[in-house]
Amino acid sequence: MKKVVTFGEIMLRLAPPGFLRFSQTNSFEAIYGGGESNVAVTLANFGIPVDFATRLPDNDIGKCAMMEMRKRGVGIDHIVWGGDRLGIYFLETGAVSRGSKVVYDRAHSSMSTIEKDMIDWEEVLADAQWFHWTGITPAISQGAADACLQAIQTANKLGITVSTDLNYRKKLWKYGKEPGEIMPDLVAGCDIILGNEEDAEKHFGIHPDEVDVTQGESVDAVAYKSVCTQLMERFPRAKKVITTLRGSISASHNSWTGVLYNRNEFLKAPTYQITHIVDRVGGGDSFMGGLIYGLINYPDDDQKALNYAVAASCLKHTIYGDANQVTIDEVEKLMSGDASGRVSR
Numbered sequence: 001m002k003k004v005v006t007f008g009e010i011m012l013r014l015a016p017p018g019f020l021r022f023s024q025t026n027s028f029e030a031i032y033g034g035g036e037s038n039v040a041v042t043l044a045n046f047g048i049p050v051d052f053a054t055r056l057p058d059n060d061i062g063k064c065a066m067m068e069m070r071k072r073g074v075g076i077d078h079i080v081w082g083g084d085r086l087g088i089y090f091l092e093t094g095a096v097s098r099g100s101k102v103v104y105d106r107a108h109s110s111m112s113t114i115e116k117d118m119i120d121w122e123e124v125l126a127d128a129q130w131f132h133w134t135g136i137t138p139a140i141s142q143g144a145a146d147a148c149l150q151a152i153q154t155a156n157k158l159g160i161t162v163s164t165d166l167n168y169r170k171k172l173w174k175y176g177k178e179p180g181e182i183m184p185d186l187v188a189g190c191d192i193i194l195g196n197e198e199d200a201e202k203h204f205g206i207h208p209d210e211v212d213v214t215q216g217e218s219v220d221a222v223a224y225k226s227v228c229t230q231l232m233e234r235f236p237r238a239k240k241v242i243t244t245l246r247g248s249i250s251a252s253h254n255s256w257t258g259v260l261y262n263r264n265e266f267l268k269a270p271t272y273q274i275t276h277i278v279d280r281v282g283g284g285d286s287f288m289g290g291l292i293y294g295l296i297n298y299p300d301d302d303q304k305a306l307n308y309a310v311a312a313s314c315l316k317h318t319i320y321g322d323a324n325q326v327t328i329d330e331v332e333k334l335m336s337g338d339a340s341g342r343v344s345r
Contacts, residue, residue: 033322042289083110
């Protein structure tokens with residue numbers, strides 16, 4: 001099987017233990033994570049060969065991030081070394097009616113100072129079948145956006161499937177460009193587009209009618225068909241547009257499902273009630289990893305691929321940390337309807 005390549009920034013995540021606030025804690029729990037690295041870990045966990053391309057500082061912290069990828073079975077041969085520091089983000093985990101908070105400390109990181117031609121994309125993608133990026137990468141700097149565009153154009157030339165998770169992050173677009181100035185050229189080269197209603201609106205001014213995700217306990221999937229069709233009209237290369245649907249009853253209880261539009265069918269996955277969330281960070285990344293796995297392994301069954309992605313990401317909400325650590329057997333068990341959580345002996 002040819003490999004999947006993901007490209008983006010991995011960061012050090014620092015979080016107070018449990019549900020403590022920043023102002024309460026005397027210590028921080030340290031792990032590593034980031035959108036594209038989380039997808040890579042998910043795929044490696046499902047047995048898909050995967051490489052993570054990024055830029056890391058040549059110091060002990062950068063090497064720890066690299067070792068985390070290696071430990072999880074992710075290829076690290078295409079990491080380039082340079083720059084001054086690893087990006088950091090601080091996470092305060094919310095509960096019930098108090099939402100989680102993220103504070104970024106990633107200015108002048110090695111990845112944010114990457115430039116075009118620092119990565120030899122012809123070499124990186126030579127034996128790949130799939131390339132994945134997210135909207136986080138072009139949000140951090142012009143150089144990162146340029147490198148990402150170069151990768152997409154190379155993948156298009158080589159006939160490699162390209163996917164994106166639009167992942168709008170309002171706290172990151174700080175270098176003088178608006179998403180609408182950068183994202184269209186990158187998304188134009190994509191075959192698979194994942195994004196929710198906020199991503200579509202903030203990047204392209206596309207939104208579903210009469211939907212407010214901050215109100216109510218469920219999200220009407222049919223209301224999002226217009227988002228999928230509008231994205232396909234805007235980006236005719238796209239073969240599939242997928243949207244995750246999260247109903248936020250509280251920070252601790254969400255409903256979770258997804259829809260997929262492939263120009264012929266509008267498909268919806270089962271809805272799960274996640275009533276005791278352990279860690280929702282990386283939920284979308286685990287969905288994307290599950291979706292890539294599903295589309296590779298079930299190329300003629302979009303419904304099964306979508307169901308796999310939703311089940312995999314539902315289980316991620318029970319895993320502490322950024323990256324999904326569940327098995328194929330666990331995902332398939334949930335897909336079969338067994339959500340009992342009984343002890344396996």
